[in-house]
Amino acid sequence: xxxxxxxxxxxxxxxxxxxxxxxxxxxxxxxxxxxxxxxxxxxxxxxxxxxxxxxxxxxxxxxxxxxxxxxxxxxxxxxxxxxxxxxxxxxxxxxxxxxxxxxxxxxxxxxxxxxxxxxxxxxxxxxxxxxxxxxxxxxxxxxxxxxxxxxxxxxxxxxxxxxxxxxxxxxxxxxxxxxxxxxxxxxxxxxxxxxxxxxxxxxxxxxxxxxxxxxxxxxxxxxxxxxxxxxxxxxxxxxxxxxxxxxxxxxxxxxxxxxxxxxxxxxxxxxxxxxxxxxxxxxxxxxxxxxxxxxxxxxxxxxxxx
Amino acid sequence: xxxxxxxxxxxxxxxxxxxxxxxxxxxxxxxxxxxxxxxxxxxxxxxxxxxxxxxxxxxxxxxxxxxxxxxxxxxxxxxxxxxxxxxxxxxxxxxxxxxxxxxxxxxxxxxxxxxxxxxxxxxxxxxxxxxxxxxxxxxxxxxxxxxxxxxxxxxxxxxxxxxxxxxxxxxxxxxxxxxxxxxxxxxxxxxxxxxxxxxxxxxxxxxxxxxxxxxxxxxxxxxxxxxxxxxxxxxxxxxxxxxxxxxxxxxxxxxxxxxxxxxxxxxxxxxxxxx
Numbered sequence: 001x002x003x004x005x006x007x008x009x010x011x012x013x014x015x016x017x018x019x020x021x022x023x024x025x026x027x028x029x030x031x032x033x034x035x036x037x038x039x040x041x042x043x044x045x046x047x048x049x050x051x052x053x054x055x056x057x058x059x060x061x062x063x064x065x066x067x068x069x070x071x072x073x074x075x076x077x078x079x080x081x082x083x084x085x086x087x088x089x090x091x092x093x094x095x096x097x098x099x100x101x102x103x104x105x106x107x108x109x110x111x112x113x114x115x116x117x118x119x120x121x122x123x124x125x126x127x128x129x130x131x132x133x134x135x136x137x138x139x140x141x142x143x144x145x146x147x148x149x150x151x152x153x154x155x156x157x158x159x160x161x162x163x164x165x166x167x168x169x170x171x172x173x174x175x176x177x178x179x180x181x182x183x184x185x186x187x188x189x190x191x192x193x194x195x196x197x198x199x200x201x202x203x204x205x206x207x208x209x210x211x212x213x214x215x216x217x218x219x220x221x222x223x224x225x226x227x228x229x230x231x232x233x234x235x236x237x238x239x240x241x242x243x244x245x246x247x248x249x250x251x252x253x254x255x256x257x258x259x260x261x262x263x264x265x266x267x268x269x270x271x272x273x274x275x276x277x278x279x280x281x282x283x284x285x286x287x288x289x290x291x292x293x294x295x296x297x298x299x300x301x302x303x304x305x306x
Numbered sequence: 307x308x309x310x311x312x313x314x315x316x317x318x319x320x321x322x323x324x325x326x327x328x329x330x331x332x333x334x335x336x337x338x339x340x341x342x343x344x345x346x347x348x349x350x351x352x353x354x355x356x357x358x359x360x361x362x363x364x365x366x367x368x369x370x371x372x373x374x375x376x377x378x379x380x381x382x383x384x385x386x387x388x389x390x391x392x393x394x395x396x397x398x399x400x401x402x403x404x405x406x407x408x409x410x411x412x413x414x415x416x417x418x419x420x421x422x423x424x425x426x427x428x429x430x431x432x433x434x435x436x437x438x439x440x441x442x443x444x445x446x447x448x449x450x451x452x453x454x455x456x457x458x459x460x461x462x463x464x465x466x467x468x469x470x471x472x473x474x475x476x477x478x479x480x481x482x483x484x485x486x487x488x489x490x491x492x493x494x495x496x497x498x499x500x501x502x503x504x505x506x507x508x509x510x511x512x513x514x515x516x517x518x519x520x521x522x523x524x525x526x527x528x529x530x531x532x533x534x535x536x537x538x539x540x541x542x543x544x545x546x547x548x549x550x551x552x553x554x555x556x557x558x559x560x561x562x563x564x565x566x567x568x569x570x571x572x573x574x575x576x577x578x579x580x581x
């Protein structure tokens with residue numbers, strides 16, 4: 001009896017302890033998200049957000065006078081969707097592969113390993129806006145050091161417009177993202193690598209198995225869970241990417257991401273209805289892709305453990 | 307022989323990697339020490355050290371105020387999110403109540419929100435509270451990414467502490483606040499330092515909310531100030547000033563990260579390896 005009252009008292013205390021945190025999260029996340037969904041069905045503007053009319057789904061898609069309107073038919077939004085998908089797939093794949101390679105390199109014992117690991121933290125610690133500025137300067141078409149290096153090495157004959165040329169600007173943005181976040185993936189993979197028991201490798205060595213085979217048959221399955229977590233962190237960040245593109249190339253068609261598009265409609269063009277529709281779509285795209293990813297990962301890991 | 311070749315290969319790979327990782331920061335330092343037309347001649351090491359850019363950013367940009375703003379915002383964000391999450395983590399890790407798993411999952415889901423998804427709703431909330439163009443708007447809005455993270459990490463950490471710790475305290479009839487203060491806080495200090503530092507960095511670096519919710523240069527934080535440094539025209543960006551400002555805000559951060567290296571990496575990887 002005393003036990004029961006004690007634990008119910010504890011439960012009541014638990015909700016009391018949770019409530020401040022929950023109130024804040026509702027105020028800054030749950031409620032604003034619900035309001036964004038709601039605003040996407042209105043014609044609200046940033047000038048006066050209390051004055052609006054309900055317009056149904058026309059911010060998303062509407063057919064009027066022989067033409068399609070709405071975010072889903074907006075060529076700039078479609079370009080942003082394509083850019084975001086290219087950015088996500090290319091940058092996350094590169095970061096994963098390079099991250100694994102760097103982690104394997106740093107897992108070897110050699111003098112100066114601690115220094116290398118410290119160097120890895122540097123790009124990660126530099127604020128994104130600052131990295132974007134540093135690289136914008138290095139990639140400057142007239143005075144940039146990258147063009148200078150490549151010309152000295154004879155790899156290019158004339159300076160390249162890394163940020164202005166639409167065929168190169170996405171490459172530049174991806175390169176900077178890879179520079180900045182590969183160390184993060186590498187550190188997570190390295191932590192997992194160090195938890196792989198040594199006897200796994202010893203057994204493989206006794207059996208005379210080649211190192212590539214050891215990696216794919218022993219190491220990779222053992223680090224797979226940590227790798228899956230690192231990849232999902234990266235996927236989420238890449239899908240909502242904003243600052244790098246905003247600072248490096250602005251809202252150009254060649255690099256604009258879904259976040260940049262939504263923020264521009266909402267803040268620069270003051271169109272809360274249209275911007276909220278774009279934000280809502282981004283939210284559901286991310287939710288959908290994340291659940292798909294989690295489901296395939298779950299199927300994958302439960303399949304291999306049997 | 308093969309060993310020597312492998313050693314050399316390793317050394318070459320490491321040097322190349324270190325150069326790739328560190329060169330942008332090095333080049334920013336080199337650029338920040340140049341002035342005038344020297345800026346537009348590529349050089350790979352500093353020749354005449356000029357501190358003009360470092361002196362200019364204080365007078366031309368009011369950069370000291372931007373730094374102060376960033377510090378105020380980041381410190382408030384860290385203190386508030388740690389205070390809120392330590393009590394929440396106690397409830398989530400040490401008390402068995404219905405809906406605990408659902409709640410943890412919901413908190414994790416919030417950390418996956420894209421920031422623009424809450425932008426218009428948050429705009430309304432901030433205007434309603436009268437916080438537009440005020441640092442308070444940033445402290446409030448940054449909770450959306452720091453709170454889920456600190457709650458999650460501290461919950462994982464607390465869950466691993468032995469049950470016996472509390473039993474004695476419960477026998478002595480201590481309430482939950484006393485238990486948290488006298489028993490958990492001392493044990494949690496390292497974990498709180500690590501998560502606090504990561505939350506500080508996240509708040510220090512944030513750009514989208516800071517760009518949207520502040521208007522005047524007096525309220526801007528460092529990332530927005532750096533992003534918006536402009537010259538006479540788009541083609542005359544004062545690169546010396548930009549690089550000097552970049553170096554000033556980056557160096558303390560790097561020192562901090564390197565000093566707390568072990569703890570930070572542990573904090574970063576805790577969720578990933580255990581989860």
